[in-house]
Amino acid sequence: MTARPEVSHPATEKRNARPLAKKLLLWLPVNALFLVLLILALYPFVWLGLTSLRTNAELYANTWGLPSSLNFDNFVKVWETSPIPTYFLNSLIVSASSTFLILMVSSMAAYAFSKLRFRGSNAMFYALLAFYFIPPHIALVPLFFVLKALHLGNTYLVLIGPYVAFAVPFSTLLIRGFMLSVPGELINAARIDGCSKIGIYYRIMLPLSKPVLAVVTVFQFLCCWNEYLFALVFIHKRAMKTLPVGLMDFEGEFHTDWTARAAGLVIATIPIAIVYLVFQRQIMQGMTAGALKG
Amino acid sequence: MTKRNEVPKDRTKSDHPILVAFFLAPAFIFTIVFIAYPAIMSAYYSLYEWRGISEARTFVGLENWQQLFSDSIIWDCIVHNLALAAVAVFIEIPLAFAIAILLARTKVLGRKLYRTAYFFPVVLSVTVVGLLWSWVYNPQYGLLNAGLRAIGLDQLAKPWLGDTNLVLPAVLLVSIWRFSGFYLVVFTAALESVPQDIYDVASLDGTKLWQLGLYVLLPMLRDVIVVAIAIAITNSIKRFDLMYVMTMGGPVHASELLATYMYKNAFLSFDMGYASTIAFFLFALTLALVVTQMQTTKRDEAIEF
Numbered sequence: 001m002t003a004r005p006e007v008s009h010p011a012t013e014k015r016n017a018r019p020l021a022k023k024l025l026l027w028l029p030v031n032a033l034f035l036v037l038l039i040l041a042l043y044p045f046v047w048l049g050l051t052s053l054r055t056n057a058e059l060y061a062n063t064w065g066l067p068s069s070l071n072f073d074n075f076v077k078v079w080e081t082s083p084i085p086t087y088f089l090n091s092l093i094v095s096a097s098s099t100f101l102i103l104m105v106s107s108m109a110a111y112a113f114s115k116l117r118f119r120g121s122n123a124m125f126y127a128l129l130a131f132y133f134i135p136p137h138i139a140l141v142p143l144f145f146v147l148k149a150l151h152l153g154n155t156y157l158v159l160i161g162p163y164v165a166f167a168v169p170f171s172t173l174l175i176r177g178f179m180l181s182v183p184g185e186l187i188n189a190a191r192i193d194g195c196s197k198i199g200i201y202y203r204i205m206l207p208l209s210k211p212v213l214a215v216v217t218v219f220q221f222l223c224c225w226n227e228y229l230f231a232l233v234f235i236h237k238r239a240m241k242t243l244p245v246g247l248m249d250f251e252g253e254f255h256t257d258w259t260a261r262a263a264g265l266v267i268a269t270i271p272i273a274i275v276y277l278v279f280q281r282q283i284m285q286g287m288t289a290g291a292l293k294g
Numbered sequence: 295m296t297k298r299n300e301v302p303k304d305r306t307k308s309d310h311p312i313l314v315a316f317f318l319a320p321a322f323i324f325t326i327v328f329i330a331y332p333a334i335m336s337a338y339y340s341l342y343e344w345r346g347i348s349e350a351r352t353f354v355g356l357e358n359w360q361q362l363f364s365d366s367i368i369w370d371c372i373v374h375n376l377a378l379a380a381v382a383v384f385i386e387i388p389l390a391f392a393i394a395i396l397l398a399r400t401k402v403l404g405r406k407l408y409r410t411a412y413f414f415p416v417v418l419s420v421t422v423v424g425l426l427w428s429w430v431y432n433p434q435y436g437l438l439n440a441g442l443r444a445i446g447l448d449q450l451a452k453p454w455l456g457d458t459n460l461v462l463p464a465v466l467l468v469s470i471w472r473f474s475g476f477y478l479v480v481f482t483a484a485l486e487s488v489p490q491d492i493y494d495v496a497s498l499d500g501t502k503l504w505q506l507g508l509y510v511l512l513p514m515l516r517d518v519i520v521v522a523i524a525i526a527i528t529n530s531i532k533r534f535d536l537m538y539v540m541t542m543g544g545p546v547h548a549s550e551l552l553a554t555y556m557y558k559n560a561f562l563s564f565d566m567g568y569a570s571t572i573a574f575f576l577f578a579l580t581l582a583l584v585v586t587q588m589q590t591t592k593r594d595e596a597i598e599f
Contacts, residue, residue: 030400037393038411040471044426045414047437063440105320112317116309124318131325133584134333135532137553138573141560142335143328145346165328168321197313226419228535229553233561244421248539251425258435261425268422276417280410283417284479291480291521 045269052262059258074263082253084264086239087246088271094156094242095224098163102220103213106168110175111201115187125176132169136162136229144233154237162234163224171216174289178212179205218279219286225272243268333577339570346566358571368572371552374462375531378551381466382473382526387519389470390477395507397478398485399493409482412475420472424539427468431455455541458548465540465549472536473529477522484518485511517591524587528580552576 051059052074053067078084112118113125139162147158182205190200206213231245241249247268254260276283340358342351362368393412397405415423430437431454439451454464488511496506512519534553537543543550543558552572560569 027401030396031402034397034402034408038408041411041415041475044430044437048426059435063435063437064444105324108317109321112314116314116317118308118311118314128321128325131329133581134329135573135577135580137532137534137556138336138577139329139332140556141339141346141566141570141573142332144560146332146335161324162328165324168324172321197309198316201317222417228420228538229557232538233557244419244535247419247421247425261429265422265425269418272418272422273414276414277410280413284413284483287416287476288480288483291525292483292518 048262048265048269051259052266054259056257056259074260075267078250078254078260078263078267082250082264083238083241083246084243084250084267087241087243087250090156090240090246091225091243094159094163095221097156098160098167098224099217099221101160101164102167102171103217105164106171106216107175107206107209107213108201109168109172110179111205113172114176114179115182115200115205116197128169129173130169131165132173136166140229140233143230147234154235154240156240158234159224159227159230159242162230163227167220167223170290171220174216174286175209175212178209182208214279215282215286215289218275218282222272222275222283222286336570336573339567340574342567344566346560346564351567354567358568361568362571362575367547367550367555368552368575370547371550371555374549375533375551377462377466378469378533379527379530381469382530383523386470386474387477387522387526390474391481391512391515391519392507393474394478394481394485395503395511398482399503399506409479413479414475415472416475416479418472420535421539423468423472424536427471428455428540431464456545458545461541461545461549465537468536468540473526477526480518480522481515484515488514520587520590524583528583531576531579531583552579 047064050067053071054065055071055073058065058068109128113121143162147153147161152158152161186204186208187200190204195203225242226244227242228244231242235241235245238246238249247264250264251261254264341353341355343354343357344351396402397408402408429435433439433451433453433456436454438454442448442451452460454460492510492514493506496510501510532553533551534557537549537551537554538557541549543554547555553576556569556572556576559565559572
């Protein structure tokens with residue numbers, strides 16, 4: 001904040017002297033534009049929420065109408081008569097276990113690639129990173145038969161295995177980048193105090209990497225939660241389906257019960273909305289890291 | 295990629311191979327079992343005629359590949375995938391870039407609220423998005439037709455997802471709605487790295503906002519934009535779930551994508567050999583793009599320094 005001697009630059013004066021009306025002329029349309037975009041982005045959800053509180057008769061009479069009263073019957077019906085609670089539980093188990101394994105496996109590899117010395121370290125890092133560029137589609141058909149041969153069909157493991165594998169390269173890249181910035185003096189000090197290399201990993205590197213581990217956790221949990229292709233192909237038993245695939249079945253079963261369908265979609269949206277509002281920063285960092293660091 | 299923080303004392307000595315293996319084995323076991331092995335098998339299957347039900351496979355050499363290049367549906371798929379990519383590159387990215395600059399450089403009330411709202415569709419599962427929009431487009435009870443009827447435009451009310459000419463534009467619109475927020479957040483983050491001096495100089499010169507965006511910020515963020523375009527195209531080639539949930543590729547392949555066509559060949563017609571060929575083709579396309587993008591960004595660095 002060094003003082004700038006002369007503020008009376010002609011251009012600044014001209015800018016400051018710009019009439020209020022002219023400023024408003026820019027300010028108003030810009031703010032109006034943002035408001036319109038906000039409505040476009042969120043209105044479908046508002047409508048969904050309103051519809052879930054109505055009855056089918058009300059919906060048939062007027063698609064855009066408001067609910068006549070606060071009526072949560074649709075939610076009660078969906079929660080009690082549809083398998084959505086089961087789908088929820090399945091999604092939670094699969095996503096949580098996958099995320100835990102992703103964190104463990106990636107942070108271990110990241111530690112080796114950032115703080116251990118061994119021949120071929122770089123080559124092996126790039127080999128692991130190469131898997132990041134293989135689309136899941138290519139593994140789909142062969143994995144289907146591998147999992148069948150291993151008799152893993154319709155268990156949580158058929159999803160957890162591929163989810164971990166496809167998440168590890170990118171997560172390792174992120175965590176390694178962070179671990180590289182941990183100063184060597186810290187590790188030296190720990191070495192002198194007699195800490196083993198494994199001890200350094202979980203006593204020093206893991207606690208220090210908390211910010212990046214938080215990003216990986218939230219981001220990968222969300223990816224697993226939303227995953228569709230593998231969940232569609234590998235799981236056929238209804239009781240084992242995850243929410244994104246189960247929701248499709250639900251929509252089929254409640255085909256004509258429109259307001260119940262709305263309630264089902266609201267139930268699927270709310271937990272994600274809460275997670276998003278709480279961990280917004282981590283989610284945005286995780287999702288955009290590929291574009292900003294790639 | 296700096297190495298200056300490494301332990302100086304152990305410089306000359308490598309860590310014990312067992313220690314290294316302990317830390318690396320899990321990552322390589324997972325990726326080899328669930329990615330490398332299936333990918334290789336996929337290449338192998340693509341040379342066979344295989345129904346998937348029994349072990350009986352017939353070696354057909356490159357016949358599946360011949361079929362792929364003469365299959366008119368494959369070309370339709372490519373056109374649809376390219377349409378998704380074009381919408382991302384020519385609408386989503388420019389829109390997001392403009393909005394990111396407007397959000398960052400004008401006095402907006404509730405800037406954070408807007409960013410949060412615009413990004414929200416990005417975090418939802420595609421099932422929720424797809425089902426929601428299928429409903430918006432529903433001929434009888436959909437928001438869109440109801441809205442059109444309400445303002446007296448009854449003749450414009452259409453079965454949006456049931457018409458072979460309308461289905462693709464309808465889904466492309468959902469793509470814009472769902473993905474623009476992603477690029478907005480990417481560009482917003484990139485704009486934060488632009489030094490304040492640039493804005494100071496620009497405002498002293500009386501540069502208009504659109505000039506600043508077009509002549510200053512666009513070249514400055516070129517690398518991020520190139521990566522964003524590469525991501526947009528790769529994702530457009532890989533897209534499966536949005537189309538599967540909304541249209542299943544129909545009606546009559548009018549919105550078929552490579553991935554939905556691959557899925558249908560594998561799990562509806564049980565033509566595993568051909569499905570693997572399509573999967574490999576899709577992989578080759580994304581790989582070509584990644585290599586192109588890497589060369590583009592690398593060359594820029596060479597020019598700059």
